[in-house]
Amino acid sequence: MHAYRTHNCAALSKGNVGETVRLSGWVHRKRDHGGVLFVDLRDHYGLTQIVADEDSPALPILDGLRLESVVTIDGEVKARAEGTANPNLPTGEIEVFARAVTVQSTAEDLPLIVNSAEDYPEETRLKYRFVDLRRERVHNNIVLRSNVIASLRRRMIDQGFTEFQTPILAASSPEGARDYIVPSRLHPGTFYALPQAPQMFKQLLMVAGFDRYFQIAPCFRDEDLRADRSPEFYQLDFEMSFVTQEDVFNAIEPVLAGVFEEFSGGKSVTPAGSFPRIPYAEAMLKYGSDKPDLRNPLIISDVSGHFQQSGFGLFEKIVGTGGVVRAIPAPGTHEKSRKFFDDMNDWARKEGFAGLGYVTRKGGEFGGPIAKNHGPDNMAKIYAELGLGENDGLFFAAGKQSDAVKLAGAARTRVGEELGLIPDDRFEFCWIVDFPMFEYDEEAKKIDFSHNPFSMPQGEMEALETQDPLDIKAWQYDIVCNGYELSSGAIRNHRPDIMYKAFEIAGYTREDVDSNFSGMIEAFKLGAPPHGGSAPGIDRIVMLLADEPNIREVIAFPLNQRAQDLMMGAPSAVSARQLRDVHIRTIEPPKQEKSSNTDKPVDPSVG
Numbered sequence: 001m002h003a004y005r006t007h008n009c010a011a012l013s014k015g016n017v018g019e020t021v022r023l024s025g026w027v028h029r030k031r032d033h034g035g036v037l038f039v040d041l042r043d044h045y046g047l048t049q050i051v052a053d054e055d056s057p058a059l060p061i062l063d064g065l066r067l068e069s070v071v072t073i074d075g076e077v078k079a080r081a082e083g084t085a086n087p088n089l090p091t092g093e094i095e096v097f098a099r100a101v102t103v104q105s106t107a108e109d110l111p112l113i114v115n116s117a118e119d120y121p122e123e124t125r126l127k128y129r130f131v132d133l134r135r136e137r138v139h140n141n142i143v144l145r146s147n148v149i150a151s152l153r154r155r156m157i158d159q160g161f162t163e164f165q166t167p168i169l170a171a172s173s174p175e176g177a178r179d180y181i182v183p184s185r186l187h188p189g190t191f192y193a194l195p196q197a198p199q200m201f202k203q204l205l206m207v208a209g210f211d212r213y214f215q216i217a218p219c220f221r222d223e224d225l226r227a228d229r230s231p232e233f234y235q236l237d238f239e240m241s242f243v244t245q246e247d248v249f250n251a252i253e254p255v256l257a258g259v260f261e262e263f264s265g266g267k268s269v270t271p272a273g274s275f276p277r278i279p280y281a282e283a284m285l286k287y288g289s290d291k292p293d294l295r296n297p298l299i300i301s302d303v304s305g306h307f308q309q310s311g312f313g314l315f316e317k318i319v320g321t322g323g324v325v326r327a328i329p330a331p332g333t334h335e336k337s338r339k340f341f342d343d344m345n346d347w348a349r350k351e352g353f354a355g356l357g358y359v360t361r362k363g364g365e366f367g368g369p370i371a372k373n374h375g376p377d378n379m380a381k382i383y384a385e386l387g388l389g390e391n392d393g394l395f396f397a398a399g400k401q402s403d404a405v406k407l408a409g410a411a412r413t414r415v416g417e418e419l420g421l422i423p424d425d426r427f428e429f430c431w432i433v434d435f436p437m438f439e440y441d442e443e444a445k446k447i448d449f450s451h452n453p454f455s456m457p458q459g460e461m462e463a464l465e466t467q468d469p470l471d472i473k474a475w476q477y478d479i480v481c482n483g484y485e486l487s488s489g490a491i492r493n494h495r496p497d498i499m500y501k502a503f504e505i506a507g508y509t510r511e512d513v514d515s516n517f518s519g520m521i522e523a524f525k526l527g528a529p530p531h532g533g534s535a536p537g538i539d540r541i542v543m544l545l546a547d548e549p550n551i552r553e554v555i556a557f558p559l560n561q562r563a564q565d566l567m568m569g570a571p572s573a574v575s576a577r578q579l580r581d582v583h584i585r586t587i588e589p590p591k592q593e594k595s596s597n598t599d600k601p602v603d604p605s606v607g
Contacts, residue, residue, distance in 0.1 A: 004072055010046025010090045016077045017094060023048055024072040024104070026134065027065055029115045037063055039098075040115075041073060042134075049086075049095040050075065058098035068107035068114055068134070074100040122552075127566040129557055141554045144263065145542045149216055151262055152236050152538070155255040161214040161238060166201035168194060168218070171519075178222035180231075183582035194220035197535060199454075200520055202239040203492055206531040207523045212251075214238040216538065222563075227550045228484060228540060231563050235487065236541075239533035245475055245491055248532050249275065249431060256479070256486075256536060260427050263545045270429040275479075279434040288326070288397075288409020290435075293483030294428035296416040300408045303327045303396075306382050312373040315357075318398045325398040326408040327386060330415050334362040334391035340418070341368070344395060347414060353407045357396035364390040413483070427481055427544065434458075435476040438469040438505060448506050451476050454520075455490035456530075457502060464501045479536055481544060489534025496524050 004024040012021065025043035032038075039050040039062055050073055052059040058073070065071070075096040086092030111128045112120045114135050125132040132138055153163070172179045172193035179193035195201075198217050205213045217237040225231065236255075240248060250273070257272035270276075276294070283290050286299050304324045307315035315325050333340065341358045348356035359379060360367035371379045388394065395415065397407035416422045437457045439450035447469050455474040457463050463472050475491035493499050499521065503513050513521055542554040552558035559565055579585065 008045040009041055009043040009048040012048060012077055012091050012094050012096070014079060014093045017079050019077050020074070020099075021077055021096060022072060022074050023050075023096065025070070026114075027062070027067050027069050027071060027107075030062070030067065032063070038095075041071070041096075044139075046090055048091045049080075050098050051078075051095050052098040052101075056098050058101040061101045061103065062098065065103065066107045066109070068110055068131070069103065070105040070107075072102040072104060073098050122560065123566060126552075126558065126560050129567050133556065138553065141542070141546045141548065142556050144546055145538070145554055145556075148259060148263060148542050148545065149234075149538060151259050152255065153216065155258055156214045156236070156238065159212075159251055159255060161212040162210065164205060164210070164213050164215055166195070166198040166205075166215065166217065170195050170201075173200075173516075180220045180222050183584050185582050188583040196221050197235065198237050202237060202533065203454075203520065203531065204523055206239055206241045207526070207528045211241050212238070213240075213533075217535070225559075225561050225563065228543065230539060230551050230555060231559055233551075234538040235535040236538060237533075237535040239531055241529040241531045243491070243530070243532055245433070245477060245532065248489065248491070248534060249277075249477075252479070252534060252536070253429075256429065256481075256541075259541070260481075260545065264427060266425075268426040270427065276430040277433050278430050280432055280436065281434070283432050284405055284409075288405050288407075288412055289483075290432050290478065291480045291483055291485040292430065292432075293413065293416075293422065294430055295422050295426060295482060296412060297421055298329055298331075298412050298416055300412055301327045301386050303382055303385075306378065306385075307374070310374050310378070312370050315370075315374075315396070315398055323399050324401050324404050325396055326404050327382070328395040328397065328408055328411045328415055329386060329388055330358075330393035330395060330419065331389070331421075332391060332419070333360070333393035336393070338367075341393065341395075344411070344414065344418075348407060348411065351407075351410060353397075353403065354399065356407065356411055357398065359394045359396075361388075361390060361392055361394075370396065424547075429479065429481050432478040432480055433476075434473045435478075436470065437472040437474040437502070440470060446507055449502075452488065452490050453502065453506070454493050454499070456493045457498070460495075461498050461501060464498065464505060469505050475532070477534070479534065484540055484544060486540055487534045487536040489532065491530070491532035494524055494528040494530055496521055499524070 001022055004022070006022045009023055009025050023041055025041045027039055028042035028047060029040040030037060036051065036053045037059055039052070040047045041050050050062070052062050062071070073096060075098045077094050078097055080093055080095055110131065111124055112131060114131065117137070133142065157163070169182060169192040172181060172191065173196070177196055179196065182192040182194065184190045184192060197219050198215060202213055215237045217235050219233055219235055221231055223229070223231065238252070240251060253275055254272040257269055260269040278292070280290055283292055285302060288300050302324060303326070304319045307319050307325050310316045319325060338360070341360060344358065345356045357370050358368055359371045361383070366376050366379050382394070383392070395411055397404045397411060399407070436450045437455070438447050441448045451474060455476045458473040458475055459467065476488070477490065478488050479486040493502065500510055500513060539551050539554060543551050546554055548554055557565070557567065564570065
């Protein structure tokens with residue numbers, strides 16, 4: 001017999017009744033029924049019920065053990081008594097009568113209870129992550145992650161992609177987020193950077209003549225964290241040669257749709273080949289976001305024209321000074337009290353906006369100050385244009401276009417949630433396309449790139465030479481699912497002449513391009529194919545499939561909100577010798593003076 005087990009804790013069934021078996025695992029739960037002890041033994045695979053009575057020498061040993069102690073049980077498989085089977089367990093029809101027990105490891109007092117769904121502070125969970133990972137939900141999330149990655153890899157290979165690995169120690173890039181930098185011992189005063197993405201390397205693979213590349217790529221960005229962002233993350237990085245935008249879409253849609261269908265748990269998934277293509281400008285108008293949740297049926301409309309001449313002076317003034325008014329429907333709110341609408345206005349103010357206007361309607365009668373001043377006939381015209389009914393309310397976001405768009409998008413989500421309009425039984429994919437190549441930077445008073453400077457402009461050189469830069473679209477696209485951006489991608493700018501011109505429009509000289517992107521530009525001068533790709537985020541994919549609101553729930557050993565590893569104590573100080581080896585001297589940050597309650601907090605990211 002094997003030293004530790006003949007079966008795992010999910011393997012036994014009625015077909016094993018009468019067999020002598022050996023199991024090993026953790027003591028998950030104990031129940032004392034007066035001389036008969038029931039123990040749930042847990043391993044990676046599942047649970048098996050162990051029974052010990054006064055005739056078993058294992059009883060006093062098991063009785064004295066704390067939960068989460070590790071044991072090996074020798075015993076006989078028996079069928080459970082009639083009426084006591086557990087249909088929720090693969091092993092629910094049997095139990096193992098313990099003949100002997102070997103204690104492999106005893107557990108001390110636990111920092112958190114494994115067999116409970118009780119919530120614990122994140123600090124405790126991350127400090128003792130190895131215990132937290134024993135809990136069913138988190139354990140299942142990490143197994144799901146592994147299975148998703150295996151499925152992605154298989155599907156990419158089936159699509160004709162070849163897996164390559166790119167460097168982890170790379171050169172720092174002046175673009176993008178902050179790099180994590182690594183000092184060089186052999187080259188004093190110089191630094192490597194951990195890759196924010198394998199962007200340049202994967203493009204160079206295309207220049208090198210490989211046709212379809214992919215990688216489950218680790219990426220690192222030293223940026224402020226959110227619930228859906230981690231400083232260390234993985235992405236399904238891929239690139240293709242001699243392709244158009246549609247070729248990229250056709251290659252990755254079956255992969256993503258297939259993975260979501262495989263692990264959705266019965267939820268519907270947008271079929272491959274039918275992901276909607278939504279232009280950026282349309283997305284910002286209709287949804288107030290470039291990552292719209294298409295499960296939400298609410299559509300934002302621009303109603304500025306209705307208030308050019310209006311009894312409601314505030315909106316008339318906003319429109320007359322170049323602002324806009326966006327309308328967000330609130331269907332079937334005739335039974336809602338005035339408090340619902342006032343609470344939405346209060347919410348908008350707490351979010352930093354001036355407020356959220358509204359109109360109520362019940363049985364065709366309009367209510368609220370906007371309707372009173374704008375007039376019922378004029379309100380009826382707006383309702384007719386928007387296709388709203390006699391019991392539908394309406395919210396308004398008004399102001400500078402950028403502010404109105406942001407508020408309208410947030411209000412659309414809020415109204416959808418408050419009214420229960422967003423179903424949780426589907427995954428709705430879309431592509432956001434036709435991003436603007438350039439934007440005007442109000443702070444710097446100059447034209448700059450709006451998204452990815454290495455994307456091919458639509459219209460190529462002719463567009464750069466003849467069009468207003470702010471009208472030029474790029475071959476850039478995002479994959480969005482249920483309101484989450486899974487990735488950005490583009491058809492790349494592979495021509496040096498177009499690249500120099502694009503950077504010139506953004507205020508960069510030829511020397512700037514040669515200095516900052518020498519590896520890329522020199523490679524393109526030696527024969528580069530048209531190419532494009534994208535990089536869906538693994539962590540966000542698993543987060544969606546696991547129905548988790550926080551990305552740290554699907555990472556085995558995540559950093560906390562302050563980018564710290566509480567379990568291993570990273571980042572940590574190093575010895576003076578280690579610093580000397582890499583020619584580094586540390587400088588203590590200046591101590592901040594205590595500020596009054598009216599002072600604004602210092603932003604640690606500045607500088």
